[in-house]
Amino acid sequence: MSNSESDLARRAARLYYDDNKTQDEIGEILDITRWKVGRLLSLARESGIVSISISETATPSERATTGIIPTPRSVANGVTDAASLRGFLTNLPSVDAIGLEARAATLATRSIKNESKRAALDTIIRLVDLTTLEGADTPGKVKSLVAKALVPDASDPTTPRVAAVCVYPDMVEHAVRALGTSIGDGETGISVASVATAFPSGRSSIDIKLADTRFAVDQGATEIDMVIDRGAFLSGDLETVFNQIVLVREACNRADGSHAHLKVILETGELRTYDNIKRASWLAILAGADFIKTSTGKVQPAATLPTTVLMLEVVRDWFHLTGERIGVKPAGGIRQSKDAIRYLVAVAEVAGEEWLTPHLFRFGASSLLNDVLLQRQKMTTGRYSGPDYVTVD
Amino acid sequence: MSFLEYAPAPESTSILKLQKSYGLFINGEWVDGGDKSYTTISPSTEKPIAEIAHASAKDVDRAVSAARAAYDTVWSRMSGADRGKYLFRIARLIQERARELAVAETLDNGKPIRETRDVDIPLVAAWFFHYAGWADKLEWAGLGPNPKALGVAGQIIPWNFPLLMLAWKVAPALAAGNTVVLKPAETTPLTALLFADICQQAGLPDGVVNIIPGRGEVAGQALVEHPGVNKIAFTGSTAVGRSIARTIAGTEKKLTLELGGKGANIVFEDAAVDEAVEGIVRGIFFNQGHVCCAGSRLLVQENVHDEIVEKLTRRLGTLRLGDPLDKNTDIGAINSKEQLDRITALANTGESEGAERWTLDCEIPTNGFWFRPTVFTNVATSNTIAREEIFGPVLSVLTFRTAEEAITKANNTPYGLSAGIWTQNASRMLRVADELRAGVIWANTFNQFDPTSPFGGYKESGYGREGGRHGLTAYLSNGDAR
Numbered sequence: 001m002s003n004s005e006s007d008l009a010r011r012a013a014r015l016y017y018d019d020n021k022t023q024d025e026i027g028e029i030l031d032i033t034r035w036k037v038g039r040l041l042s043l044a045r046e047s048g049i050v051s052i053s054i055s056e057t058a059t060p061s062e063r064a065t066t067g068i069i070p071t072p073r074s075v076a077n078g079v080t081d082a083a084s085l086r087g088f089l090t091n092l093p094s095v096d097a098i099g100l101e102a103r104a105a106t107l108a109t110r111s112i113k114n115e116s117k118r119a120a121l122d123t124i125i126r127l128v129d130l131t132t133l134e135g136a137d138t139p140g141k142v143k144s145l146v147a148k149a150l151v152p153d154a155s156d157p158t159t160p161r162v163a164a165v166c167v168y169p170d171m172v173e174h175a176v177r178a179l180g181t182s183i184g185d186g187e188t189g190i191s192v193a194s195v196a197t198a199f200p201s202g203r204s205s206i207d208i209k210l211a212d213t214r215f216a217v218d219q220g221a222t223e224i225d226m227v228i229d230r231g232a233f234l235s236g237d238l239e240t241v242f243n244q245i246v247l248v249r250e251a252c253n254r255a256d257g258s259h260a261h262l263k264v265i266l267e268t269g270e271l272r273t274y275d276n277i278k279r280a281s282w283l284a285i286l287a288g289a290d291f292i293k294t295s296t297g298k299v300q301p302a303a304t305l306p307t308t309v310l311m312l313e314v315v316r317d318w319f320h321l322t323g324e325r326i327g328v329k330p331a332g333g334i335r336q337s338k339d340a341i342r343y344l345v346a347v348a349e350v351a352g353e354e355w356l357t358p359h360l361f362r363f364g365a366s367s368l369l370n371d372v373l374l375q376r377q378k379m380t381t382g383r384y385s386g387p388d389y390v391t392v393d
Numbered sequence: 394m395s396f397l398e399y400a401p402a403p404e405s406t407s408i409l410k411l412q413k414s415y416g417l418f419i420n421g422e423w424v425d426g427g428d429k430s431y432t433t434i435s436p437s438t439e440k441p442i443a444e445i446a447h448a449s450a451k452d453v454d455r456a457v458s459a460a461r462a463a464y465d466t467v468w469s470r471m472s473g474a475d476r477g478k479y480l481f482r483i484a485r486l487i488q489e490r491a492r493e494l495a496v497a498e499t500l501d502n503g504k505p506i507r508e509t510r511d512v513d514i515p516l517v518a519a520w521f522f523h524y525a526g527w528a529d530k531l532e533w534a535g536l537g538p539n540p541k542a543l544g545v546a547g548q549i550i551p552w553n554f555p556l557l558m559l560a561w562k563v564a565p566a567l568a569a570g571n572t573v574v575l576k577p578a579e580t581t582p583l584t585a586l587l588f589a590d591i592c593q594q595a596g597l598p599d600g601v602v603n604i605i606p607g608r609g610e611v612a613g614q615a616l617v618e619h620p621g622v623n624k625i626a627f628t629g630s631t632a633v634g635r636s637i638a639r640t641i642a643g644t645e646k647k648l649t650l651e652l653g654g655k656g657a658n659i660v661f662e663d664a665a666v667d668e669a670v671e672g673i674v675r676g677i678f679f680n681q682g683h684v685c686c687a688g689s690r691l692l693v694q695e696n697v698h699d700e701i702v703e704k705l706t707r708r709l710g711t712l713r714l715g716d717p718l719d720k721n722t723d724i725g726a727i728n729s730k731e732q733l734d735r736i737t738a739l740a741n742t743g744e745s746e747g748a749e750r751w752t753l754d755c756e757i758p759t760n761g762f763w764f765r766p767t768v769f770t771n772v773a774t775s776n777t778i779a780r781e782e783i784f785g786p787v788l789s790v791l792t793f794r795t796a797e798e799a800i801t802k803a804n805n806t807p808y809g810l811s812a813g814i815w816t817q818n819a820s821r822m823l824r825v826a827d828e829l830r831a832g833v834i835w836a837n838t839f840n841q842f843d844p845t846s847p848f849g850g851y852k853e854s855g856y857g858r859e860g861g862r863h864g865l866t867a868y869l870s871n872g873d874a875r
Binding site for chain 1: 397668672
């Protein structure tokens with residue numbers, strides 16, 4: 001086969017397979033006969049210019065629409081198909097809104113003072129996912145965010161580091177580069193969390209959500225914050241919500257067998273009812289979530305204390321059922337130390353103190369850190385300073 | 394350091410300016426008492442708070458005469474609108490002095506500051522505000538066009554919610570145009586005496602409110618027997634209530650009794666489990682279980698019994714017992730040695746009768762009176778702890794299979810004060826509530842109080858209603874019918 005002939009075969013193959021032209025149309029375009037086109041296409045297949053493979057297993061979009069994809073967790077709890085998933089979730093005891101809100105309000109009256117407050121402030125910093133999720137984000141902004149994550153308060157070297165920085169997928173490489181050797185899992189170093197799956201609305205195809213996830217993981221993200229399909233959940237299509245989490249969890253896998261940790265954002269502000277939030281929490285855990293997260297921060301209401309108490313009750317119940325601890329991340333709207341301390345109280349009294357580690361609890365926040373630093377400075381110096389004594393990033 | 398070891402956060406007592414001793418408050422003046430005085434102590438430390446004068450029968454007579462004079466010359470002639478102004482003024486003063494009152498109540502009673510601050514004192518103010526509004530609207534109370542005050546009301550209150558029980562009695566009595574002689578409980582006179590100060594501060598005419606601390610068998614008995622008293626309102630034990638009823642039988646005196654209880658808290662299989670557990674805790678461990686309407690009998694549907702008990706005991710593990718003045722304390726001190734002995738004896742009976750005892754594993758302070766939160770499972774309906782009012786942090790757990798059985802068991806008590814229903818099925822909730830013979834029935838909540846809602850019991854839990862429009866009828870008569 002001459003070079004000119006293989007070039008011609010390649011061009012014909014492109015037109016036929018990629019552009020869906022008929023053999024007649026290709027003949028006209030290349031100014032050759034239809035029979036010649038047929039011979040060129042055969043040649044392209046035989047010579048390996050074109051290779052055709054037929055998948056033995058279902059494609060992601062096929063898998064996401066036929067029943068549920070069982071996970072080890074779901075199977076262990078008898079959830080193997082759409083009906084058992086629905087049955088499991090609807091059999092959960094419902095939530096009494098007034099009672100839940102009263103419980104949260106009582107937890108919020110705890111008075112955390114002196115050395116307890118000092119320890120709480122440091123704990124909050126260690127649990128922060130320092131976040132920037134703006135259309136206007138730039139490599140420079142991310143670099144600045146990472147610098148703040150590493151040294152939150154240059155005036156006080158005893159200030160701990162935050163757990164993670166949280167950015168959009170295309171900013172992951174800049175965050176990873178800026179962190180250098182300081183990257184870690186939240187405890188060993190600062191983790192890089194990336195939102196993915198058509199964040200914040202989640203309104204795209206599963207293929208695009210998976211590509212988005214893989215891209216972020218390939219760029220070096222150590223944690224993925226995905227959004228669930230709230231539309232599917234509210235319309236009763238629990239299988240789609242479940243399967244998308246399973247597939248995204250698979251997409252978090254790395255070649256070495258490890259995986260980027262998966263936080264599943266329920267967007268509680270759109271699920272509206274506590275019963276929905278409770279069911280979505282269980283669904284996310286059964287599907288493979290490492291963390292359940294309240295909100296994107298783009299919808300109001302974002303994190304609230306009652307919602308977080310409810311999700312903490314779910315992870316506590318899961319722990320008593322299986323011995324496995326799942327993380328919780330309230331995100332959005334937590335701006336003051338005082339509020340964050342109430343969350344710590346809720347974590348410790350509802351789920352247990354074991355949860356007060358970056359592996360099991362995070363605050364998704366941007367402005368919270370500065371308020372904590374101001375409170376910390378006040379405890380050290382005995383004086384309140386002002387917003388100009390902490391850095392704007 | 395464990396995060397849960399919250400650093401001490403004690404409420405400051407500096408706001409409370411205590412006197413070494415307190416007299417009786419009669420006719421707008423502080424006077425000495427004729428009975429031997431008594432030192433009120435803080436049950437959490439056993440340290441003395443102040444020396445309290447005790448009223449003799451003669452003092453009671455002076456107080457009743459003062460109340461009668463105030464009724465005849467001032468209070469009964471005043472317009473409802475003007476009486477309302479005094480009550481509004483008292484309500485505002487209570488709000489202004491809320492922290493002081495909360496500290497005093499916690500110190501004297503032993504209940505946590507979190508409760509006095511967030512429950513007792515706000516409710517006290519709410520009660521006065523509510524009845525202040527009624528003072529000029531009595532014609533619309535449903536008692537005919539011209540209802541009349543009864544005259545002098547003798548009021549005897551318990552130690553479990555000292556100032557709140559005062560408010561439940563004094564606010565409607567004054568709104569309806571009566572004058573009062575009030576005897577606080579022996580162990581908790583402090584906030585009633587501070588209330589006397591508030592009356593002075595409000596410029597309330599002399600003799601409208603008289604506060605006479607004293608012993609039940611002396612001052613209490615004299616007040617009940619006094620011929621100048623038109624109305625007796627009593628909150629306390631069924632035994633004392635019974636003796637009061639006997640004493641005034643055949644007289645013109647009107648009587649309301651708010652007595653003991655053995656409230657059933659019924660949890661159905663479809664309850665919102667986590668909130669039900671909170672409600673159980675609130676039902677029996679609120680105020681150390683010193684609550685007449687406490688949910689002391691937990692009736693759980695058998696198929697969710699284990700889950701509920703497991704979640705309950707786990708939740709109880711987070712309760713903090715200790716210094717009542719610490720803002721993080723959930724369980725305070727038992728009010729007196731006497732009450733502690735009674736609770737201890739009844740709990741021991743529970744054990745010896747075969748119920749399974751669970752006790753919160755927590756340290757208790759060396760001084761003061763303390764009882765660890767306790768849950769009995771495998772309780773039979775015939776056990777003493779399922780029948781008698783313990784009035785302490787002790788829960789008896791029983792089971793049922795059907796709604797009918799739950800109703801039967803809940804009603805199978807000489808008492809009938811309160812009950813709770815936990816279910817997400819609204820039609821079942823309404824049907825069960827309809828069948829329960831209890832004065833107050835809470836659905837998906839427990840121990841909630843509001844001045845607009847009547848409160849009171851059936852059977853041995855007493856008679857008459859306090860709170861809301863109904864509460865006025867206890868202090869009014871239909872003027873035309875007389």
